Amino acid sequence: MRDLKTNYFEDLQLFDNRVQVFWATVLLLGLFALPFMVKSYYLTIVNLMAVNVIVALGLNLLVGNTGQISLGHAGFVALGAYTTVFLLKMGVPILIAMAMSGVVAGLFGVLLGIPSLKLEGPYLAIATLAFGLAVTIILGRVDALGGRMGISVPKINLQWTGLKYDTSLYYFIIIITIIAVIITRNILKSRIGRAFQSIRDSDIAASAIGVNLTKYKLYSFAISAAFAGVAGSLWALYLGFINPTLFTFILSITFLAVVVLGGLGFVAGSVMGAVVMTFLxxxxxxxxxxxxxxxxxxxxxxxxxxxxxxxxxxxxxxxxILILVVIFEPLGLYGIWLRVKIYWKRWPF
Amino acid sequence: MIVQLLISSLVIGSIYALLALAMSITYKASEVPNFAQGEMAMVSTFITFVLLSTYNFPFYAAILGSIIFAFILGVLLEFVFLRRAKNPNPLSYIIITIGFQLMLYGLAAWKWGSEQQQINLPFSESKVIYQNDAFAVTELNLATIVIALIVLFIVYLLIQKTKLGLAMKACQQNVNAAKMNGISANFIMLVSFGISSVVGAIAGILIAPIITLDPSMMWDPLLKGFAAAVLGGMKSLWGVVLGGFLLGIIENFFGFYISIEFKSVVAFLIIVIVLYFRPSGIFDKHYVRKV
Amino acid sequence: MGYFEVQGLCKSFGGLKAVDNLTFSVEEKEIFAIIGPNGAGKSTLFNCINGLYKPERGSIKFRGKELIGMRSDQIANYGIARTFQNIELFSHMTTLDNIMLGRHKAMKSSVFSVMGLSFKKSKAAKEELVHRRKVEEIIDFLELESYRMQYVANLPYGKQKLVELGRALALEPDILLLDEPAAGLTQEEKDEMIFWIRDIRKLLGITVIFIEHNMQMVKKISDRILAINFGKKLTEGLPAEVLDHPEVIRAYLGEVVD
Known part of the structure; x- marks a missing residue:
């Protein structure tokens, strides 16, 4: 039986019912306890998953919700990573450096978005792809950022936590990821998210009801790129060393694969896709x-x-996997999950 | 120097043109931008290599063998994967072709990845056919351009002068009307993917002596071919061929006169700029959906 | 100066003049019908008013303001909402979200403020709830309660038309453009549509301009009718005059042979 809703706010809150709250708490406690239970190698795997989750959230917002394609997201991740390294070397605190990574990537997102406004399908694909390639080629030529050889990432100050560096970095990444999940979910539930989806489903009807297509496409590119930028920032932190060859066209494709595997247009899909794909x-x-x-x-x-x-x-x-998902389960892992949930819903209550 | 640059532009441009044409054929037939095109060409090129060096086939038999292989590979992609897509839309098609690309890349790297290979064509890079103070033409240069032109001409004949070409055009215009006139749209789709794969494979074989033979050999050329197709306008067969040559010229001249390092970037920047003014490429009309 | 005025409007595609020097005006709170055979340029006219097409000549003035040159979304926000002949819904969204989209412009939350939507105290949540109530009124008005959380792609055709109407109403427009509101509906649904269009004018005070082929419906609800053919005005006036006008009959039925 479902919990009956008694007011409209219940459609906006994070969890539909107490069962969800229970499982979310279990997950949170598990993530919190992890550093005390496993070796730090496993923490780096979770870190990688978390970073992929953030990229997937942003990319899914663009591809799954707004209906635009991007084959250049590795470029935004690279921009974020390099911005953070550059600022950390200048002595800027990590939170500001990370925010700036998001801002820089977001601005480039707008820059890429402008020529892309009129483009569709393969034309948009090639424009974004070109952008991704250009970013890595250009970054590889900037000697101040290490050029093709790469550059080491300064360690950030996390001593005040009193924990080991790896452990505190893990907590830092996890917290940012959880915030990213909540923000994405809220954006998608709001007027902004609805505007994105209206563009995806019918741009003509969207503009006929007052959605400014230019503005919201650019918003979508900017948010999506900003997420990738923040993810790049975190990725740089735990890798400790970055070089341009990390951010290839294939990486962009892998991000797209994550989103498709997880389920286009669903926040839970981004999370599942990133976790499963990283693990696989x-x-x-x-x-x-x-x-x-x-x-x-x-x-x-x-x-x-x-x-x-x-x-x-x-x-x-x-x-x-990509092919099988598209052929047999277009909603991806999230679609499979929805079906499983019908059986599972109230377990163990 | 300009003439020499022009020659090398034409050589690489003819390869881009073939790849762009290959992408355009399938795109016209199915609205699928085939990201696996490059890997399909790469595997076909490896087949030529294996037939030549492992099984000691004569050259033309090896080429024939890999053309047949390429055709089958194209048919396979359409019949086994693309046709099975549930709720097909452009994005799901793109994903399927990317998936196929990754599979082929993985298989090739698994089978041939660890060694640098050299393919031996009967056209030599060192044998100069014509030379004067300003420029030189090698046998390989000439062969590449001539073969590319022959292939382009054959495709032209196929599409303009045969019943098959007419049926392909009919399907592109209106699938349902074509079906009602007794054309098997499924069959046309299969053939389109087969032909496109063959054209791509020839581009792969032609480019193999210029770059080294390895599983990632087609990444860069494919992107350029794709870019050329977009530049010309994916749906205009002759537009994409011109786009290929144009891209070859732009790239080489920019590389020589301005910066060799940013050679690849400039090609893409030009495409972004062109698309900004002509969202469906230079030679294609832009259609707006009606309500 | 009239409430809504179209003056000398021309729009052609290649050599075909879809709308040819068309002039008419609509009064406030009028129900105004546009009729004409297929291909007469009716939908093109709507697309021009709505900003989807850019006419070559002429002017479209609403409350004295020129609409030509404005973007579709600006025109929508200036008070003109529309529906489409072949239903343009956001098919992967629920009925509720579709109608909520009609409230898009009325809502002001920025990208940053919506990030706090899940907190009850946040401004974004409060605003969302205010507009949700408005949307629920529309859902009640159109009797769509049981379809609220369903994806619109799964709704029957008649209900989809109502959702599209609801979405347009959610804009709280001054003028509503309905492109063949009764096409494809069952007789019962057609009768209901007549009832709703009347109520929209009576209860909400909205001016309705609609395109329709169903002459019974046109006769029943319209105050005035504009008949066009080949993009040109045939006649304009009261229902009885227009529907019996020989030009109109000829346009629909062809030449009368004695």
Missing amino acids: NLQLENVVDIPILGSIVMKFSEMFMMPDGVSNVSWVFTGL
Whole structure:
């Protein structure tokens, strides 16, 4: 049975019912307790997931909710990462540096958005793709930022927490990610989010009811890019060293894959997609270590392929997953989750 | 120097033109910008390489073999993947082709990735056919341009002069009307992907001697081919060919006179600027949806 | 100076003159019908008024202000709402969200203030609730309660038309442009539509300009009618005059042969 709603605000609050509150609390406690339970290697995996969540939230807002495509998000991530490194080296505090990363990436988002206003489909795809490539090529030529060799990221001051650096960095990243999730969810529930979706569904009707297409497309590009910028900032922090070759066209595609896998247009989809895709990629890169599957793949490699190229299996699987999701479950993991939820809804109550 | 630059522009431009044409054929047929085009060409090129070096096929047999392979690969993409898409829309098609791209890339890197390979075509880069004070033309230069032009001409004949080409055009204009006139739209779609894949494969084989043969060899050329197609206007077959040559010229001249480092960037910047003024490319009309 | 005036309007596509030197005016709180055979230029006229098309010549004035040159969204915010012939709903959104979009311009929360939407005390939440109440009034008015949380793509055709009407009403416009409001409806739904259009004028005080092929409906509710063919005005006037006008009959039925 569903909790009956008694006032309109209940449609706006974060959780629909107490079951959701319960599970959210469990998740939060789990995330909080994690550093005390596992080795710091696993924290870096969660960090990577969290960073991907933030990029996916922004990209999903642009692709899933506003209906624009971007094949250049790695460029925004790069801008964010380099802005943070640059500012940290200047002695700017991390929170300000991170915010500036968002602002810089957001401004570039607007810059890219302007020529993209009239573009659709493949034309928009190529314009964003060009942008992503241009950013990495240009960054690679700036010697003050380390050029092609890359640049090390200064450690930030987290001693006041009294915890190990890795642990406090983990908490920092997790907190920012949770804030990002809440902000995205609120934007999408609001008049702004509805305006984005109206553009996606019918731009003509959107403008006929008073949505300024130019303004909201630019908003969408800006917010999406700003999220990627913040994510880039955090990514730089935990990598400790960045160089332009991290931010390739393939990275942009991977972000798109995350969003599609998770479920286009859903905040929960962005989260699920990022977590699952990150996990899968890490597993598949070391496919040989997986029990059973690893030995099958290895055997196959020896017979038909090259054993030392076996890590490339991850590309094959990523590609296959993308195709299968689009063919069989266009709503992605979120769609699967919705169906499971029907059975599960009140468990364990 | 200008003549020499022009020659190298034409060489690379003819490859871009072929790739752009390949993308345009499928885009016209299905509104799918095929991101897997480059990887399909790469795998086909590797097939040529394997047939030549491992199985010692004669050159023309190897080419024929990889053309057949490329055709099958194109048909496979359409029949096995694209046709199965639920609620097809441009984004889901783009994702499928990207997925196919990643799969092919992964498979190729798994199979051939670890070694640098060299493909041996019967046209040599060092054999100079014509030379004077200002410029030189090598055998490879000439062969690339001539083969590209022949392929372009064959595609032209195929589309303009055959019943198949007429049926392809009919499907692009109005699928339902075409079906009602007894044209199997599904079959046309298959053939379009097959032909497009073959055209792409030839571009791959032609570019292989210029760059090294490895699984990521087509990333840059494909983006340029795509860019050329967009520059010309995806739906105008002859526009995209011109776009290919134009891009080759712009790139080479910019690289020589201004900056070799930013050669790749400028190509894309020009495209963004062109699209700003002509949202559907130079040679294509921009349609606005009616209500 | 009239309330809403179209003067010498021309719009052509290539060589085809879709709207040719059209002049008419509509009074405040009038129900004004536009009739004419298919391809007469009726929808083109709406698209010009609504800012989707840029006419070559002429003027469209509403309360003395020139509309030509304004963007669609500016025109909507100036008080002209419309529906579409082939339903342009936001199909992946719920009925509620579709109608809430009609309140878009009336709401003022910025990108930054909406980030706090989930907190009851936030300005964004308060504003959202105020407008939600307005939308619920419209949902009540159009009897769409049971469809509130359904995706509009899943609604029956007649209900989709009502959602589109509701969305236009949510703008609280001064003028409502309805493009074939009764097309595709069952007889029962048509009767209801007549009732709603009358109520929209009577209760909400909105001027209604509508395009319709259903002559019974046109006769029943319109105060005045404009008949056009090939983009030109045939005649304009009271229903009885216009519907019996020989030019109009000829336009619809062709030449009468004795």
